[in-house]
Amino acid sequence: MAESQGVLTQDLRRIDGRPYGFYKDLQGQTYTLGPYGLRFDHIQGDPFASPSRVRVDIPASRASLPDWSCAGATARRASADFVHRAFLRTLSASRGKLGSGKSGLLEIMPVGQQALERTAVLVRPNGALRVRLSVGLPAAGRRILGREAAQLLTRRLPEVLDRVFDGGEPKTLQRHVHCIEDQVALRKQLSDNGLVAFLAEGSILPRRSGADDRPLDAAIPLDVPQALAYELHAPHAGVLRGLGLRAGVTLIAGGGYHGKSTLLSALANGVYDHIPGDGRDRCVSVASAVSIRAEDGRSVRGVDLRPFINALPLGRRTDWFDTADASGSTSQAAAIVEALEAGATALLIDEDTAATNFMIRDARMRRLVPSEKEPITPYLDRVRQLWEEKHISSVLVVGGAGDYLDVADTVIQMDAYRPQDVTQRAREVAHQLPQKTSGAQAPGLWPESRPRRPDPRSLDPRRGRKQERVRSVKTRAIEFGSEEIDVSLLYQLVDAAQCRMIGDVLLQCARGLCDGEKTLPELLNRVDAEIDKAGLDAVTDRDFGDRARARRFEIAAALNRLRSLRLVGGG
Numbered sequence: 291m292a293e294s295q296g297v298l299t300q301d302l303r304r305i306d307g308r309p310y311g312f313y314k315d316l317q318g319q320t321y322t323l324g325p326y327g328l329r330f331d332h333i334q335g336d337p338f339a340s341p342s343r344v345r346v347d348i349p350a351s352r353a354s355l356p357d358w359s360c361a362g363a364t365a366r367r368a369s370a371d372f373v374h375r376a377f378l379r380t381l382s383a384s385r386g387k388l389g390s391g392k393s394g395l396l397e398i399m400p401v402g403q404q405a406l407e408r409t410a411v412l413v414r415p416n417g418a419l420r421v422r423l424s425v426g427l428p429a430a431g432r433r434i435l436g437r438e439a440a441q442l443l444t445r446r447l448p449e450v451l452d453r454v455f456d457g458g459e460p461k462t463l464q465r466h467v468h469c470i471e472d473q474v475a476l477r478k479q480l481s482d483n484g485l486v487a488f489l490a491e492g493s494i495l496p497r498r499s500g501a502d503d504r505p506l507d508a509a510i511p512l513d514v515p516q517a518l519a520y521e522l523h524a525p526h527a528g529v530l531r532g533l534g535l536r537a538g539v540t541l542i543a544g545g546g547y548h549g550k551s552t553l554l555s556a557l558a559n560g561v562y563d564h565i566p567g568d569g570r571d572r573c574v575s576v577a578s579a580v581s582i583r584a585e586d587g588r589s590v591r592g593v594d595l596r597p598f599i600n601a602l603p604l605g606r607r608t609d610w611f612d613t614a615d616a617s618g619s620t621s622q623a624a625a626i627v628e629a630l631e632a633g634a635t636a637l638l639i640d641e642d643t644a645a646t647n648f649m650i651r652d653a654r655m656r657r658l659v660p661s662e663k664e665p666i667t668p669y670l671d672r673v674r675q676l677w678e679e680k681h682i683s684s685v686l687v688v689g690g691a692g693d694y695l696d697v698a699d700t701v702i703q704m705d706a707y708r709p710q711d712v713t714q715r716a717r718e719v720a721h722q723l724p725q726k727t728s729g730a731q732a733p734g735l736w737p738e739s740r741p742r743r744p745d746p747r748s749l750d751p752r753r754g755r756k757q758e759r760v761r762s763v764k765t766r767a768i769e770f771g772s773e774e775i776d777v778s779l780l781y782q783l784v785d786a787a788q789c790r791m792i793g794d795v796l797l798q799c800a801r802g803l804c805d806g807e808k809t810l811p812e813l814l815n816r817v818d819a820e821i822d823k824a825g826l827d828a829v830t831d832r833d834f835g836d837r838a839r840a841r842r843f844e845i846a847a848a849l850n851r852l853r854s855l856r857l858v859g860g861g
Contacts, residue, residue, distance in 0.1 A: 334502025
């Protein structure tokens with residue numbers, strides 16, 4: 291029931307000086323603040339706990355968003371991202387301290403360079419908005435400061451809202467929306483042009499540091515040679531010329547510190563849309579591109595490793611490989627098979643983060659250790675088969691594995707951050723220096739794997755006798771019940787809010803989404819379908835404003851790293 295702004299002030303003054311728990315009277319209550327609707331979704335337990343959560347509903351007449359900014363799902367996501375960033379700027383300029391602990395805190399979830407679908411700001415088709423904020427309700431010690439709370443909620447909050455929606459910047463909003471719509475359009479054109487990625491000429495790929503994802507100052511803009519150039523059409527920017535990476539097997543070569551890994555990083559990030567000025571805001575990759583790396587010590591459950599690993603010592607099975615402590619080679623093999631199971635169509639691999647014995651066996655080692663004594667089929671021997679039979683592209687950064695020259699469709703050399711097409715030269719080198727023993731070749735057909743069905747009994751979000759406990763630790767880990775899932779090496783997780791969303795999906799799996807009948811791809815399809823139909827609220831706790839959409843590949847990767855996971859059938 292809507293109440294007036296004056297009633298909120300009265301309610302807060304009524305509990306002034308009382309124990310902090312009396313703030314709970316506000317939970318679930320809705321008030322009007324001029325044109326805005328304020329609802330208290332969650333009240334913190336004490337001033338030192340996580341802040342309270344509120345939602346603010348803004349009618350279309352007050353938000354005054356242009357019709358074109360709400361016309362489609364992409365435009366609404368871009369507009370929500372724009373409004374979100376406007377809140378961040380406004381709130382950073384209006385910080386205040388009103389008591390102990392988190393008293394006086396008023397904030398919205400921080401964001402990075404990517405324009406993700408988030409729960410903090412929702413733009414509806416009719417132009418109305420919902421904004422979710424965190425509020426530190428004021429206290430002195432653990433006594434309520436009701437008057438200060440009234441000042442925070444009935445004065446400061448409306449002032450912030452007014453500044454955001456009175457400071458309209460239609461041209462800046464238009465630039466923001468058009469930039470993201472262009473990236474979506476470019477990504478849709480990739481497969482029709484036989485590409486796995488497109489990076490517009492003039493893009494800035496280097497980042498400031500590993501801890502700062504903004505573009506590097508004074509970086510060399512991307513220069514594209516004619517041999518690698520493609521032209522795609524963006525609906526707002528028009529015809530763009532850029533570096534096109536063809537589907538198939540692509541090698542990125544070059545000396546150290548010349549930009550190989552920087553290019554691969556841009557490709558990995560190209561699955562997301564970026565904000566204007568990021569430098570990668572016209573760089574797109576197919577949405578199903580997945581970064582692959584070795585990961586010593588990870589858990590692997592029921593994965594068919596036969597494409598890469600056979601005949602392990604002591605009779606260990608590889609058609610249903612199960613371990614709590616994978617090696618570098620088995621973890622990388624599992625990551626590839628799991629990515630393909632989830633629907634990946636392009637694999638991104640940097641030899642610096644790969645298991646050497648998984649990637650290649652040179653002529654001398656093949657001579658010393660015959661194939662029948664080596665359980666590992668190196669990626670080199672399967673990479674052509676992946677492309678020719680399964681239409682899975684590979685983009686590999688190589689600095690010392692020259693045998694890959696024999697299997698590459700395209701070879702790009704990075705020279706002082708400038709790409710050069712050296713495909714013909716690479717073929718000449720391969721011809722001049724042929725391998726002295728049998729080269730790369732698949733040892734047989736790609737084996738058909740059994741469907742994997744997660745066992746719901748292995749998904750327990752409880753922590754001892756306590757209630758369900760699921761939370762994220764930045765992008766490093768997801769706590770699920772008594773277990774911590776290490777996701778620190780999932781390079782394409784770019785925001786802690788994505789980890790929180792993955793935690794919510796795992797919770798949904800434990801609550802019935804996982805029934806022992808659905809295969810892992812069927813679970814992922816169900817999650818994607820629910821989000822596409824009803825938004826992130828379909829799979830997350832609805833009053834949280836700190837969630838962002840994660841891809842199906844990272845959801846699957848987190849589930850696959852859950853050490854308690856068991857599969858129906860058990861092998």
